[in-house]
Amino acid sequence: MTRRQQRDRIETALTNLGLNTGGQNARRTYAGLLADTFAPELARGADAEETVVRVRAAVHRLPADAAVPVRTILNALYGEERP
Incomplete structure (x- = not known):
């Protein structure tokens, strides 16, 4: 799975959890940070x-x-x- 695919899956999970703070750009940023943080795992x-x-x-x-x-x-x- 590519980093972008990982980020997109995390972004979808954040959306499904109802974390709408900051809108789509913020969710995408959070998702990218989480993907980077947990890349080894x-x-x-x-x-x-x-x-x-x-x-x-x-x-x-x-x-x-x-x-x-x-x-x-x-x-x-x-x-x-x-x-």
């Missing part, structure tokens, strides 16, 4: 989503009744999985 969230996708894909490649080797999970966690 937002980036970690994106990394976590990508990790879940990798682990899920690695597990789905295994036979349905097979045990999941620890190495498969570790490789997926660290982005070292092989198709």
